[in-house]
Amino acid sequence: MSTDEGVYAWSAVLMGSPILLKLFDNNPTLAAQVFRLIRHQENILTVNRAHSEVMAINHAAGQNAVSVSREVFDLIACAHQVSLLPDSLFNFTIGPLVKRWKIGFQGNSVPPADELNRLMALTDPHNVELDPARLSVFLRQPGMEIDLGAIAKGYIADVVRGFLRHQQVERALINLGGNVQTLGAPPHTAGWSVGLKTPFGRADELIGVIEVVGKSVVTSGVYERYFERDGRCYHHILDARSGYPLDNELLSVTVISDRSLDGDIYTTLLYGLGVEKSLSALRALPHIEAIFVTRDAEVICSSSRQFAFRLLDDRYRLITDSTA
Numbered sequence: 295m296s297t298d299e300g301v302y303a304w305s306a307v308l309m310g311s312p313i314l315l316k317l318f319d320n321n322p323t324l325a326a327q328v329f330r331l332i333r334h335q336e337n338i339l340t341v342n343r344a345h346s347e348v349m350a351i352n353h354a355a356g357q358n359a360v361s362v363s364r365e366v367f368d369l370i371a372c373a374h375q376v377s378l379l380p381d382s383l384f385n386f387t388i389g390p391l392v393k394r395w396k397i398g399f400q401g402n403s404v405p406p407a408d409e410l411n412r413l414m415a416l417t418d419p420h421n422v423e424l425d426p427a428r429l430s431v432f433l434r435q436p437g438m439e440i441d442l443g444a445i446a447k448g449y450i451a452d453v454v455r456g457f458l459r460h461q462q463v464e465r466a467l468i469n470l471g472g473n474v475q476t477l478g479a480p481p482h483t484a485g486w487s488v489g490l491k492t493p494f495g496r497a498d499e500l501i502g503v504i505e506v507v508g509k510s511v512v513t514s515g516v517y518e519r520y521f522e523r524d525g526r527c528y529h530h531i532l533d534a535r536s537g538y539p540l541d542n543e544l545l546s547v548t549v550i551s552d553r554s555l556d557g558d559i560y561t562t563l564l565y566g567l568g569v570e571k572s573l574s575a576l577r578a579l580p581h582i583e584a585i586f587v588t589r590d591a592e593v594i595c596s597s598s599r600q601f602a603f604r605l606l607d608d609r610y611r612l613i614t615d616s617t618a
Contacts, residue, residue, distance in 0.1 A: 301480065304329070309336050309447065311471025318465050318481070328454055328468070335450045338366055341389060341441050348442060352389065356436030359425060367429040373445050376559050377419035383566025384559060385534040389439025390416045397530040397539075398519030404528065410537035417534040448512060448558030451475035455554075472518070474511040475554045484602065492607060493517040493545040493587060501593060501610055504585070505602040506550060512557025514565065515546030515587070531565060542568050548585040550601045556582060569594060573615050 304315045304325040315328055338347045347362045348370075354360050362370070373386035390413040395401050416438045423432040433440065442449075447470045454468050455475050465478040467486055479485045485505040492499040494517045504511055516529035516539075533540040547564050549557040560582050564572040569586050576582060576596040585603065586594040587610070595603055595614045605612045 308332050309340070309450075309471065310342070311447075312469075313471065314467070314469040316467040317463065324458075324461060324463075328457065331454060331457055332450055332470070335446070335453060338363065339369070339442050339446045339450075341439070341443065348440060351431045351433060352439045355433035355438040359423065359428070359430040359432035361428055361430045364429060367424075367426075367431070369442060369445065369449055370431055370440065371424055371426075372555070373440075373442060374419055374422055374424060376563070379563070381566070382563060383533060383535075383540065384444065384562040385417055385419060386440050386442060386444070387417045387419050387422060387433075387438060388532060388534045389441035390437060391532050391534060391537060392441050392443070393439065395528075395530075395532060397521065397528060397532075402521040402523070404523060407537075414534060414537045444562055445555065445558045447471065447473040448510070448554035448556070451510065451554035470554075472513055473554050473557065476506055476508055476510070479507040490548060490585065490587075490593075490603075491515070491517075491546075499607075501587060501607045502603055502605045502612075504548070504550070505604075506600065508552075509600055510551050510554035510557045511548060511601075512551075512554060512561050513546055513548040514561040517545065531562075533566070540565060543588050543590065544568065544586060545589055546587040547572075548587075550583045550585075551581060560584070572596070577615075 300318060302317050302320050306313050306329050313332060315325055340346045341348055347366045351360045376382060376384045377386050394405050394413055416435055421434040423434060451468055451470050451473045455477060458466050458477060463477060465480060467476050474488050476486045485507040488504045488511045489500040490502050490504055492501050493515055516531060519530040520527050529539045531540050544565060547561045549560045551557050564584055573596055576584060583600050584596045591610045593605060593610050593612050597615060
């Protein structure tokens with residue numbers, strides 16, 4: 295635990311990421327409960343261990359349906375629905391491709407095209423059968439694997455926020471390695487300050503600072519996990535439609551919303567749309583706002599109803615969507 299001007303902070307490494315909890319009361323018992331809650335959620339949702347509810351589904355692919363807990367079924371149903379949206383980059387059946395590329399997990403080579411084509415045939419979300427009555431999930435093709443990595447952190451961040459609210463906590467911050475969920479704001483401030491990292495910069499190098507009150511801030515960037523081969527960067531944001539990392543004008547997408555789950559969903563969807571289509575779509579979604587960082591050194595804000603942004607790096611140009 296560390297303290298800073300009345301803020302008490304606890305940290306741990308869970309889900310392969312550093313986890314940070316900030317409270318305004320010195321309550322180590324509550325902090326321990328939060329980390330136990332996160333660990334429990336990780337245990338049932340992970341695909342990085344042999345035994346979890348999600349892995350039980352994957353092991354039974356092409357053989358039989360598997361019944362799971364209500365919370366896991368509901369999260370899978372949500373991921374399934376988003377995966378079926380037209381031209382959606384979000385695809386929770388992308389597991390075979392993620393497993394083959396292994397980007398961020400010692401993967402440093404480009405798989406053969408014929409192998410990727412074979413694996414792409416196993417990434418059709420239409421081949422997932424859900425039974426709400428039995429809370430069961432069936433992957434129709436042998437070799438299929440669902441992966442909730444693109445949505446699990448957001449879900450868990452929201453679970454933690456709900457738990458803290460139930461414990462009558464009015465001000466807090468939980469950072470799940472890129473998913474920041476906040477309650478209220480620190481005393482005598484305009485809000486929580488959340489740094490926006492400079493792509494491929496130093497660990498402490500920031501493009502700017504986002505200020506929010508009681509909002510979630512989720513950032514996904516191509517610089518988070520990647521390798522370079524023959525002068526090209528291969529990052530972890532894979533496109534199941536091509537089998538390769540997505541290649542467009544974006545370096546990062548940050549979503550500001552009430553739910554961190556929405557942040558996870560929309561960072562992926564907006565990445566797939568690109569800046570122009572994303573700005574158009576966001577005008578009809580007042581509960582979702584976004585900040586885009588492009589390869590042309592632009593920082594583009596869809597609007598600023600739910601947050602304030604301060605640019606720190608003069609190598610970038612700040613643009614706000616004037617029609618929002």
